Amino acid sequence: MSWELTAADLPDLARGATLLGTGGGGDPYIGKMLVEQVLGTRSITILDPDELADDLFVIPTAQMGAPTVMIEKIPAGFEPTLALRTLEEHLGRQADATMPIECGGINSMIPLLVAAETGLPVVDADGMGRAFPELSMETFAVYGVHGSPLALAGERGERVIIDTGDDDRQMEWLARGIAIRLGGVAHIAEYAMSGAEVKRTAVPRTISMALALGRAIRLAREAHTSPFDAIEATLSTTLYSHVRELFVGKVSDVERRTTDGFAKGRAVISPLDPATHDRFEIAFQNENLVARLNGEVVTIVPDLICVVDHETAEPITTEGLRYGQRVRVLGISTPAMMRTPAALQAFGPTAFGLSEPFAPVEGEVAAAEAASRFTSPAPGAGTNQGARI
Incomplete structure (x- = not known):
């Protein structure tokens, strides 16, 4: 409607x-x-x-x-x-x-x-x-x-x-x-x-999902409840049904350069507890592409890697990352139509020169169940007849 x-x-x-x-x-x-x-x-x-x-x-x-x-x-x-x-x-x-x-x-x-x-x-x-x-x-x-x-x-x-x-x-x-x-x-x-x-x-x-997400975060803040629970609840009934907290920490280093028409770089996030020696790193090209914990991939494109304020859940863009920010990093699953072999060829890890294979943020079993409910759209003739008249 x-x-x-x-x-x-x-x-x-x-x-x-x-x-x-x-x-x-x-x-x-x-x-x-x-x-x-x-x-x-x-x-x-x-x-x-x-x-x-x-x-x-x-x-x-x-x-x-x-x-x-x-x-x-x-x-x-x-x-x-x-x-x-x-x-x-x-x-x-x-x-x-x-x-x-x-x-x-x-x-x-x-x-x-x-x-x-x-x-x-x-x-x-x-x-x-x-x-x-x-x-x-x-x-x-x-x-x-x-x-x-x-x-x-x-x-x-x-x-x-x-x-x-x-x-x-x-x-x-x-x-x-x-x-x-x-x-x-x-x-x-x-x-x-x-x-x-x-x-x-x-x-x-x-569009309606983005509006629902933004509203849920705001209403949770106003009610002094967890905006992270609100994010998970809002996405649970959508094509993006799995949310996983990847890391909580402080931005300790940001390397960013504008080259070839893109903003490329990485962000390092350190644990809030100085006694913990974990290293969490995100590589980005305009968008976050891969997140690694102690060198091991925890989430990779096309799944979403979202950096947010650790209390308010306000999203932080790659150009907005700053030293000292206290953040949470969320991994969110993408729809099944974005995980087909053809889709992964277009915007999966290899499309960005990453050597690691795609691994769904929610795990292989849950991803397979989601994929079984998706019927890949037939590509048709691919002539774009709606545009070429």
Whole structure:
């Protein structure tokens, strides 16, 4: 069932989306402020993916670039809508709705900004089920919808169309180079598709789940109950049903560098008890990729590695990590559609050059039971007929 999102929902949505973004997706505060400024007292219609007409034309919108750059290079605000209009012009067809490409930080807000400016509804789904650093790392692409043609817009009104056919990695490489030359950040419209393709390839209801998560954390704080119990309870009935506490400690070292259009680095978290000599380390590329305890993998991509404040459960992004922060690290299981062999090839450990194999955070037996309830979407012809007209 469709529902209406208002400005009052944005703080909770930003909090929950940042948790699901596993450290990435861009600064949520900036995105929230941009949407609030345009939306005012109006509302945005959020469409349930199961109720989409098969011929509905959907164009996802997003921001791309290194999160460290986005903190200092705040968008003018018009860029994502310009990217959408540019792709519409190129395709000769107007969008009936927009949608996130990932659920995380600012990229849960960019489609809402477009919706507030254009009146378009937003589909309650996305193509990553979390945040990933590359445009080719989409469930859309895994199950047969390709990103090209892509429209890219800059803060001075620059517009670029990239069309690499079904080569989504080449699309990502070219778009990343342009984003770097625009100062490290750009706004995009890509993966245009039909309503039928959304239902087949997207991770469903991640906007409503992010809103529920953010609200549950806030309400638990207000009631002086555990926000961590609230997170576990909220996720227990979703596709992300397993939550595991990986470590509690203090950030003792952060190495971060912006290179090749990404924020890459690692964070070391030390035990709160100085008598304990455990070493917990997280490696990230925009998002948290792998967590190791004393050199052994405890959680690895595509499962979520979420760093939060150890008391309030406020999510902390990779660019927000600082020496001395007291944190908890949570491991959260991803949906079964993100763990198929094809999905792991697109955004599993080997896609990031990691030598360790994927091991589900909840253990092999529980993961196998979850996978048995999932039927892999048929990729079809993969011609992206909703976009190519």
